[in-house]
Amino acid sequence: xxxxxxxxxxxxxxxxxxxxxxxxxxxxxxxxxxxxxxxxxxxxxxxxxxxxxxxxxxxxxxxxxxxxxxxxxxxxxxxxxxxxxxxxxxxxxxxxxxxxxxxxxxxxxxxxxxxxxxxxxxxxxxxxxxxxxxxxxxxxxxxxxxxxxxxxxxxxxxxxxxxxxxxxxxxxxxx
Amino acid sequence: xxxxxxxxxxxxxxxxxxxxxxxxxxxxxxxxxxxxxxxxxxxxxxxxxxxxxxxxxxxxxxxxxxxxxxxxxxxxxxxxxxxxxxxxxxxxxxxxxxxxxxxxxxxxxxxxxxxxxxxxxxxxxxxxxxxxxxxxxxxxxxxxxxxxxxxxxxxxxxxxxxxxxxxxxxxxxxxxxxxxxxxxxxxxxxxxxxxxxxxxxxxxxxxxxxxxxxxxxxxxxxxxxxxxxxxxxxxxxxxxxxxxxxxxxxxxxxxxxxxxxxxxxxxxxxxxxxx
Numbered sequence: 497x498x499x500x501x502x503x504x505x506x507x508x509x510x511x512x513x514x515x516x517x518x519x520x521x522x523x524x525x526x527x528x529x530x531x532x533x534x535x536x537x538x539x540x541x542x543x544x545x546x547x548x549x550x551x552x553x554x555x556x557x558x559x560x561x562x563x564x565x566x567x568x569x570x571x572x573x574x575x576x577x578x579x580x581x582x583x584x585x586x587x588x589x590x591x592x593x594x595x596x597x598x599x600x601x602x603x604x605x606x607x608x609x610x611x612x613x614x615x616x617x618x619x620x621x622x623x624x625x626x627x628x629x630x631x632x633x634x635x636x637x638x639x640x641x642x643x644x645x646x647x648x649x650x651x652x653x654x655x656x657x658x659x660x661x662x663x664x665x666x667x668x669x670x671x
Numbered sequence: 672x673x674x675x676x677x678x679x680x681x682x683x684x685x686x687x688x689x690x691x692x693x694x695x696x697x698x699x700x701x702x703x704x705x706x707x708x709x710x711x712x713x714x715x716x717x718x719x720x721x722x723x724x725x726x727x728x729x730x731x732x733x734x735x736x737x738x739x740x741x742x743x744x745x746x747x748x749x750x751x752x753x754x755x756x757x758x759x760x761x762x763x764x765x766x767x768x769x770x771x772x773x774x775x776x777x778x779x780x781x782x783x784x785x786x787x788x789x790x791x792x793x794x795x796x797x798x799x800x801x802x803x804x805x806x807x808x809x810x811x812x813x814x815x816x817x818x819x820x821x822x823x824x825x826x827x828x829x830x831x832x833x834x835x836x837x838x839x840x841x842x843x844x845x846x847x848x849x850x851x852x853x854x855x856x857x858x859x860x861x862x863x864x865x866x867x868x869x870x871x872x873x874x875x876x877x878x879x880x881x882x883x884x885x886x887x888x889x890x891x892x893x894x895x896x897x898x899x900x901x902x903x904x905x906x907x908x909x910x911x912x913x914x915x916x917x918x919x920x921x922x923x924x925x926x927x928x929x930x931x932x933x934x935x936x937x938x939x940x941x942x943x944x945x946x
Contacts, residue, residue: 623681
């Protein structure tokens with residue numbers, strides 16, 4: 497990658513990872529319209545910091561890490577509305593309304609929702625994005641060892657909550 | 672539940688989106704990023720989708736001091752567990768009575784017209800009395816909240832040192848979601864924590880201040896025993912992110928980390944080599 501012209505390198509990176517980053521954001525945001533802004537901001541960061549983007553399996557993890565921080569800013573109301581990608585925005589709002597209109601009341605869904613956000617993010621980085629410990633470390637900015645320890649705890653908490661919800665279906669009153 | 676079962680259950684919860692984006696739209700975005708860069712950015716946020724307004728009484732309680740929140744209201748024979756303060760288009764919620772049960776917190780939210788249920792969960796000592804997490808049906812239910820740190824957005828001259836300005840929650844007045852928040856209480860003996868520190872050596876935890884990472888097990892255990900620890904377990908990584916619980920390990924193995932999941936119980940993450 498070293499020596500590649502910046503624009504070519506960016507386009508290669510963009511083509512290879514745009515669907516994955518879009519998927520990452522769509523699974524964490526209700527509005528496709530807002531996801532377009534966060535996606536644009538994410539790739540804007542990648543373009544400006546092209547020299548910092550790692551190669552190989554860490555590229556996608558690095559982009560998820562940026563997307564995660566941009567999304568956090570967006571949720572704090574610090575996001576921006578872009579003139580970038582109006583066609584993209586139009587396509588997002590036409591086709592990308594959330595599918596799930598009813599909450600999933602299975603024990604697994606309730607256990608997942610009851611977890612702290614940090615646990616949900618860890619478990620979904622494994623199960624939804626299929627990242628390994630090293631990649632998750634890159635996304636979250638922590639060591640592999642810390643990832644393994646936190647993941648172990650998150651799975652334990654999930655299993656405990658799941659067991660609790662599985663045995664208390666009758667008393668559930670929020671349906 | 673084993674690790675593969677947990678991962679499969681979570682995988683099945685991934686929200687499904689079937690939209691496809693045309694190559695032309697992708698190309699437009701890539702071009703805009705590299706050519707226009709920041710110049711193409713407008714700073715104003717798009718107005719969010721209109722939300723259903725919840726009618727709130729005009730006489731929303733504005734609390735200047737914690738004491739004011741303890742005044743009983745008609746039809747209510749218990750003081751409030753939470754205080755509510757209006758601030759612009761937001762309501763600042765803070766805990767007044769740390770010993771109140773979950774039903775009282777939920778009732779307080781209901782009185783404010785907010786569909787927020789409170790669960791009280793066992794937590795390790797530094798998390799007692801804190802709002803520890805919140806969840807909803809969708810991201811929209813929870814993205815409207817913001818957790819406030821002690822001292823943040825306090826009333827008057829209250830600071831992080833005042834009991835009336837500990838953890839709080841900022842909720843929009845027109846909150847239209849349905850959610851559950853978790854609040855930490857002291858765990859009973861034997862009860863597993865729902866939330867605990869990253870390490871058992873963190874502030875407020877059983878092994879606060881000890882530095883065990885990198886020590887041999889034989890050297891670490893006597894240090895652990897200087898604290899109020901009734902039980903020591905060992906966690907050995909057998910595959911990535913998969914740990915076996917063991918009652919004993921060789922004394923010349925190394926400590927990689929610590930955790931505490933119950934009162935008086937400590938687990939050491941260990942392995943034959945330093946981490």
